[in-house]
Amino acid sequence: MSEVHVARRGLLRERCAATAAHEGPPDAVLVTGPANIRYLTGCPPLGTALLIGPHGVDTLLAPASAEGPLVQPGGSEDELRTSRLDSPDGDTAVAAADLAASAGARRLAVEEHHLTVARHRAMSSVAAGLRLTGLTSPVEAQRVIKDDEEISALRVAAEITDQALGELLESILVGRTERHLALELERRLIDHGAEGSAFPTCVATGRNSGLGRHRPTDRRVEEGDFLSVRLGAQYHGYRCQIGRTFVIGSAPDDWQVELYDLVFAAQRAGREALTPGMACSDVDRATRQVLKGAGHAEALGAATGHGVGLEIGEDPRLSPGAMGKLDACVPVTIEPGVHLPGQGGVRIDDTLVVRHAADGGPELLTITTKELLAL
Amino acid sequence: MSEVHVARRGLLRERCAATAAHEGPPDAVLVTGPANIRYLTGCPPLGTALLIGPHGVDTLLAPASAEGPLVQPGGSEDELRTSRLDSPDGDTAVAAADLAASAGARRLAVEEHHLTVARHRAMSSVAAGLRLTGLTSPVEAQRVIKDDEEISALRVAAEITDQALGELLESILVGRTERHLALELERRLIDHGAEGSAFPTCVATGRNSGLGRHRPTDRRVEEGDFLSVRLGAQYHGYRCQIGRTFVIGSAPDDWQVELYDLVFAAQRAGREALTPGMACSDVDRATRQVLKGAGHAEALGAATGHGVGLEIGEDPRLSPGAMGKLDACVPVTIEPGVHLPGQGGVRIDDTLVVRHAADGGPELLTITTKELLAL
Incomplete structure (x- = not known):
């Protein structure tokens, strides 16, 4: 199953590049919708956030409280890095914004139909140099036709x-x-x-x-x-x-x-x-x-x-x-x-x-x- | 039960007035968190939005698809107006922003930890004269001590x-x-x-x-x-x-x-x-x-x-x-x-x-x- 998920993330990357606004494509994409995370990783989405890129590296961020392995048996950590938060009260989306900014991303596309106003603001304040934009090619659209x-x-x-x-x-x-x-x-x-x-x-x-x-x-x-x-x-x-x-x-x-x-x-x-x-x-x-x-x-x-x-x-x-x-x-x-x-x-x-x-x-x-x- | 809910909404109004930011209290409050809606109305929160005020009038907005009575037996429509959307694809939060603006509200407090960025933007664009602010006194805090x-x-x-x-x-x-x-x-x-x-x-x-x-x-x-x-x-x-x-x-x-x-x-x-x-x-x-x-x-x-x-x-x-x-x-x-x-x-x-x-x-x-x- 792991190859399927790698391919789905690759397609998302391509679609974002193709449909990007006039400012150019985002450097990274943050996925927070639970079913979207499952679609793109095969992992159960308990409080997780998925950062696609930058530089072709994808990271699944999980809360400190997450138990058990994040990547399902059969999945490979080579293709998907995982990162568990240190702080029990931390927010995975905020940590992802921080991670993207540290990796040099300037524009991060987010799922504005899943992210709350409060989380969006917290992300902006933790990564001041990072510009948050809407994801122009929603994962939901990618999910419509089934394999x-x-x-x-x-x-x-x-x-x-x-x-x-x-x-x-x-x-x-x-x-x-x-x-x-x-x-x-x-x-x-x-x-x-x-x-x-x-x-x-x-x-x-x-x-x-x-x-x-x-x-x-x-x-x-x-x-x-x-x-x-x-x-x-x-x-x-x-x-x-x-x-x-x-x-x-x-x-x-x-x-x-x-x-x-x-x-x-x-x-x-x-x-x-x-x-x-x-x-x-x-x-x-x-x-x-x-x-x-x-x-x-x-x-x-x-x-x-x-x-x-x-x-x-x-x-x-x-x-x-x-x-x-x-x-x-x-x-x-x-x-x-x-x-x-x-x-x-x-x-x-x-x-x-x-x-x-x-x-x-x-x-x-x-x-x-x-x-x-x-x- | 209806009196309890009226009292809870009254308390929320008072708390918003007391803890308001320096611009003064909001004219109305929009509640979209499902448990918060139930707490303040006793009604099942299937896609509904609750508009508290302006002018002391509270309205529960329900999607066009909602079936059955919105107010539970024992509740009274005198204290809580109900409004069902005309359009099947309408959004109750957006309709509430529209309603608040038509009733003369200038500042609407919203639950930024429940509202998505996309809905927030749709509300702003439908009611351009309405300023959306964060709810400074969350309903969740009011719910902590139980009666x-x-x-x-x-x-x-x-x-x-x-x-x-x-x-x-x-x-x-x-x-x-x-x-x-x-x-x-x-x-x-x-x-x-x-x-x-x-x-x-x-x-x-x-x-x-x-x-x-x-x-x-x-x-x-x-x-x-x-x-x-x-x-x-x-x-x-x-x-x-x-x-x-x-x-x-x-x-x-x-x-x-x-x-x-x-x-x-x-x-x-x-x-x-x-x-x-x-x-x-x-x-x-x-x-x-x-x-x-x-x-x-x-x-x-x-x-x-x-x-x-x-x-x-x-x-x-x-x-x-x-x-x-x-x-x-x-x-x-x-x-x-x-x-x-x-x-x-x-x-x-x-x-x-x-x-x-x-x-x-x-x-x-x-x-x-x-x-x-x-x-």
Whole structure:
């Protein structure tokens, strides 16, 4: 894995040089976003900061309290120096600014969307000769298109997720609380080899069903309920997402079938719109207009999907205001939902990888059935 | 609860007026730290921003995607206006700056330790006439001393935590993995009424035992192991912490008894040093010098304890460089540990509330025994 990280840091260096402002490229880049540090080093980002350069030397700075080796087994310290702070109250970003200045850097590019105003000021005051600029080529943009190894990790994460969900569906659900079902799903993710949950598992039943961000409660599953679940495994750091809605009992009501079919149609429209070159806002529109046509436009959230990877919500966003187009090898979710207040609702989420039609079109990672099951 | 929050916001206003820089007090304060928003409003802080003033009017700004009521049942919209953004891609802090400027504010105090450089710049550009200053009296400082209701919530959190741990100790441990034991503890926390875990549960066995930040692995508990666990419940938003170390099998080895007694003595020294008026660095020194005397000074992390409340690691910090003194009604942890690489180690953590000797001295919230149990 170590070579991959060296190559990623090399690419970041090249992009910074190419897209630099008129003052010329920065002498060094400071990375403080946790997922970005992991992407560029493979190391767990507990309070660390990554200094890329100057002079081609990269250094991972860790707090004094960091335990254990900083570089993972398989990584090599030849390619990445590590430095642990002396002072227990020290700040790794400030130490990095100091280090960059001592190594002769004049301009340091920083991640202004991660760094707080207070840390930025502390860095300026510790290294007065160093000019801090914004990073013009964010690491997040570099992370959008995934390589084969990343997609393999997501594929395994999705398999684990499907297994955990499949097992839950075979068990008795009536009478159990949302909280317990959520915990059980999380336990099953671990059982099947996940490092943990990609995000807090959401189980929503009855009038809670279909809510996008619902915190599981002590409400018990009852006959006739919609039950919506949303979960995902994390595997080798990569996070996927699935969402499904079921009906509890023998047969769904008419309104349930109608609402389900509508959300399913919207989700399918979004999935089918996933092609390289398609504008992100157009994918969102494909999903959204199906619900709008049925008078449920307001029920939708800000986005109907988003990229996944080392973070569960990363670029690209599939929303009306999103800029940019899809590329091949970009994993995204398609996740429309409708919640009728006081009544409940439906959500259906999948994780897919954008692929050219010649390569078979969008690759569905989360393969649990989307029929309306009565459990 | 609503009156409590109104009073807290009133106090923040007063403190800002009293400690303002020479330019005079700010016209309004923008709070963006999630725990601070919860402290001042009682509302879950999902992407929200809280604007205190101007003209005595407080507004909670929520993203367009926020679902459900913003103000909790029991809260009153009379005392706290709420405003949902129109644009799905809008930023609540930027909208708050705009709102403050339209209401005539000239100076807006912001939380520079939470706000990113990028958001700060976006706020400046949307409200050009508005001057952004640092908040001179941080909400974190206001949160240090807890009221009776907050301490009651912590007491319940500790009870739940003790129950979950107690049940685990009655079960068979040999042969089970760290991951499964951690998940089981988390399930039991929920069973006993916790909203969730205060932090990721840590279970470390054998050579992993005694590590401060250990992510549970698939290692199974074996005869003769040290088993160290660290967990805590969250209740009404408040988070406590307990850490205990046990030995697996019939009788501990001599080195295990020695190391345990040493860490226990260090932890007791720290607990006994908890008095109002005591310097935070002196509490740390009390704990630390016991281990230093036995040659284990380097095994200790940056801090030997910290405040707890709406966050698991809040002010005060008990570390060598810590400033300030303890007050009564401040809940803190005392949590020394020694890890011997390749061999294992011991951690003992308690949550206590600082009290005057006349009130009975430090109040121990986590009451599970600290004898070295052989399980």
